[in-house]
Amino acid sequence: xxxxxxxxxxxxxxxxxxxxxxxxxxxxxxxxxxxxxxxxxxxxxxxxxxxxxxxxxxxxxxxxxxxxxxxxxxxxxxxxxxxxxxxxxxxxxxxxxxxxxxxxxxxxxxxxxxxxxxxxxxxxxxxxxxxxxxxxxxxxxxxxxxxxxxxxxxxxxxxxxxxxxxxx
Numbered sequence: 001x002x003x004x005x006x007x008x009x010x011x012x013x014x015x016x017x018x019x020x021x022x023x024x025x026x027x028x029x030x031x032x033x034x035x036x037x038x039x040x041x042x043x044x045x046x047x048x049x050x051x052x053x054x055x056x057x058x059x060x061x062x063x064x065x066x067x068x069x070x071x072x073x074x075x076x077x078x079x080x081x082x083x084x085x086x087x088x089x090x091x092x093x094x095x096x097x098x099x100x101x102x103x104x105x106x107x108x109x110x111x112x113x114x115x116x117x118x119x120x121x122x123x124x125x126x127x128x129x130x131x132x133x134x135x136x137x138x139x140x141x142x143x144x145x146x147x148x149x150x151x152x153x154x155x156x157x158x159x160x161x162x163x164x165x166x167x168x
Contacts, residue, residue: 014158015119018127019134019142022113024106029060029091030099031083033069041073052082057090064093066102104137111141116149126164128156 036051038044067083069075080096087094093109095102126142143153147165154161 013123014125015122016125016127016158017142018130019138020127020130020132022107022110022138023132023134024103024110027063028066028099028102029063030066030068031060031087033067033075033079033083034071037071037073040071043073043075043079048079049082052086055086057086060087061090062092064095064102064106065091066095066097066099068098104135107135107138108141111138111145114145116145119146120149121151123152124150125154125156125158125161
């Protein structure tokens with residue numbers, strides 16, 4: 001008679017944290033100042049102010065918005081500020097930067113919702129493989145958040161981990 005199968009991973013007390021669950025999935029928008037430039041190079045204050053007054057802001061309603069300029073032009077700080085003043089009443093969140101910067105900001109914001117009490121004195125595995133590519137900064141941020149409270153942090157899968165931190 002064979003011995004019963006024992007799932008050592010399940011009995012190990014490891015908690016797996018999947019960074020993918022914090023991936024921002026909401027629809028985002030980009031407000032590009034490029035379309036407001038004269039000859040694709042210069043921002044004329046009077047024309048810009050008038051154009052912003054006449055802009056339909058509804059496509060940005062309740063969305064996180066990145067304010068950027070995809071043209072190779074020098075944009076004064078007040079131009080971003082003025083765009084933000086129009087977006088603030090309608091957008092869910094505003095970030096200065098491109099779509100990638102917006103995704104980073106949203107990801108980090110989602111990670112800040114981790115309840116560290118759930119991981120107090122626990123052995124945690126940060127899942128390393130998944131369907132969605134996870135940027136490196138996410139793993140660093142999770143480590144920064146959890147290190148003060150956990151017993152240990154590992155990277156990978158419960159059956160094959162790389163030790164990252166162990167409380168002494």
